[in-house]
Amino acid sequence: MELIAKLEQQLRALDERSLTRRRRTVETPCGPRVTVDGRELLAFCSNDYLGLAGHPRMVAALREGAARYGVGSGGSHLISGHSRAHAALEERLAEFVGAHLESARALYFCTGYMANLAVLTGLSGSDKSAEIFSESLNHASLIDGARLSRVAVQVYPHADLDALAALLAGSGSATKIVVTDSVFSMDGNLAPLPALLALCERHGAWLVVDDAHGFGTLGAHGRGALEHFGLRSPHLVYMGTLSKAAGAAGAFVAAHRSVIETLIQRARPYIYTTAAAPALAHALLTSLELIGGEEGARRRAHLQQLLAQMDAGLRLRRWTRLPSRTPIQPLLIGANDETMRAGAALYEQGLWVGAIRPPTVPPGTARLRVTLSAGHSSADVARLVDALNALERT
Numbered sequence: 473m474e475l476i477a478k479l480e481q482q483l484r485a486l487d488e489r490s491l492t493r494r495r496r497t498v499e500t501p502c503g504p505r506v507t508v509d510g511r512e513l514l515a516f517c518s519n520d521y522l523g524l525a526g527h528p529r530m531v532a533a534l535r536e537g538a539a540r541y542g543v544g545s546g547g548s549h550l551i552s553g554h555s556r557a558h559a560a561l562e563e564r565l566a567e568f569v570g571a572h573l574e575s576a577r578a579l580y581f582c583t584g585y586m587a588n589l590a591v592l593t594g595l596s597g598s599d600k601s602a603e604i605f606s607e608s609l610n611h612a613s614l615i616d617g618a619r620l621s622r623v624a625v626q627v628y629p630h631a632d633l634d635a636l637a638a639l640l641a642g643s644g645s646a647t648k649i650v651v652t653d654s655v656f657s658m659d660g661n662l663a664p665l666p667a668l669l670a671l672c673e674r675h676g677a678w679l680v681v682d683d684a685h686g687f688g689t690l691g692a693h694g695r696g697a698l699e700h701f702g703l704r705s706p707h708l709v710y711m712g713t714l715s716k717a718a719g720a721a722g723a724f725v726a727a728h729r730s731v732i733e734t735l736i737q738r739a740r741p742y743i744y745t746t747a748a749a750p751a752l753a754h755a756l757l758t759s760l761e762l763i764g765g766e767e768g769a770r771r772r773a774h775l776q777q778l779l780a781q782m783d784a785g786l787r788l789r790r791w792t793r794l795p796s797r798t799p800i801q802p803l804l805i806g807a808n809d810e811t812m813r814a815g816a817a818l819y820e821q822g823l824w825v826g827a828i829r830p831p832t833v834p835p836g837t838a839r840l841r842v843t844l845s846a847g848h849s850s851a852d853v854a855r856l857v858d859a860l861n862a863l864e865r866t
């Protein structure tokens with residue numbers, strides 16, 4: 473009993489600091505309108521930026537994939553679980569982003585979380601003197617990957633290239649790995665990737681880019697942050713998730729073929745897990761077609777129009793809208809309790825917006841995290857903007 477009492481005491485302590493997290497059960501497909509507890513809500517909290525998660529062509533492709541490949545993969549990739557669907561997807565992904573790398577291959581993972589663990593443990597490899605240089609706002613999966621790699625980790629302040637340059641210059645390691653989110657998931661701003669890459673090239677370092685929020689949304693063809701900035705290097709290691717704009721699940725790493733072969737041979741988060749359902753990989757072929765084609769371009773243009781509508785409509789005095797040009801639109805409030813109250817008030821009105829607290833963001837920077845999707849109409853955004861303007865004055 474004492475063991476349980478202790479946990480219960482810790483849970484109460486969380487609650488007293490307004491830090492308890494609750495799940496809401498969604499009855500309908502992911503989209504702008506979802507049903508929760510029998511109520512229809514207008515949702516501004518998913519990462520389904522292009523509105524593909526419930527797209528009829530994606531649903532049809534998943535059905536077709538299940539008919540062709542069944543449900544489970546039945547094994548890990550290195551034993552028996554690697555199907556034709558996975559292989560086809562990896563080929564398409566390598567083509568999709570390969571122009572920004574050299575001799576590129578791609579490797580499909582079940583989740584972005586695992587891909588990040590694999591990249592950081594795999595790249596440091598057997599070099600115990602490897603060093604990881606990690607941007608301070610990096611996603612939790614990168615932080616965990618750095619920890620799991622059991623090499624020295626230096627955290628550099630957000631977007632501070634001078635600080636990073638000093639750390640790199642002071643490092644005697646033969647394997648330097650700089651790692652950053654491309655689009656910061658709770659702020660929506662972009663990392664200065666061109667300058668980061670130049671710095672890495674100067675210091676003989678890898679640059680690992682986590683493009684979870686850029687893949688599909690950035691670049692003329694939706695190929696992500698590398699396309700957006702026009703970067704190319706054999707020392708780039710690119711991670712894109714397929715769970716956000718791509719509307720499905722999983723992630724991939726694309727890099728020089730020797731990096732990918734190293735991950736296949738050594739990365740435990742790749743090796744010791746069952747391959748994702750082949751049908752999902754099959755559906756992702758359709759997702760890539762949509763992202764890279766005219767429909768994707770149309771959806772990205774529509775997102776830009778919605779952003780412009782927020783620019784024109786929001787009239788905030790106390791809250792701060794962070795300067796983001798991506799579908800991630802955070803409104804900084806500060807205190808946990810006020811943020812939770814604002815989230816609850818919106819919810820009462822049928823508007824579902826994520827309220828983000830520490831430890832996901834630094835203490836004192838709790839915020840509403842509005843995410844836009846190409847599935848939203850301009851009437852949807854007008855309703856949100858009006859509600860936010862009114863709420864901030866109360």
Ligand SMILES: *Cc1c(COP(=O)(O)O)cnc(C)c1O
Pocket residue numbers: 582583584585586588611613653657682684685713714715721722723
């Ligand atoms: C969502 C996210 C991940 C994890 O991807 P999943 O596919 O959800 O596991 C990794 N990095 C960043 C920056 C993310 O936002």
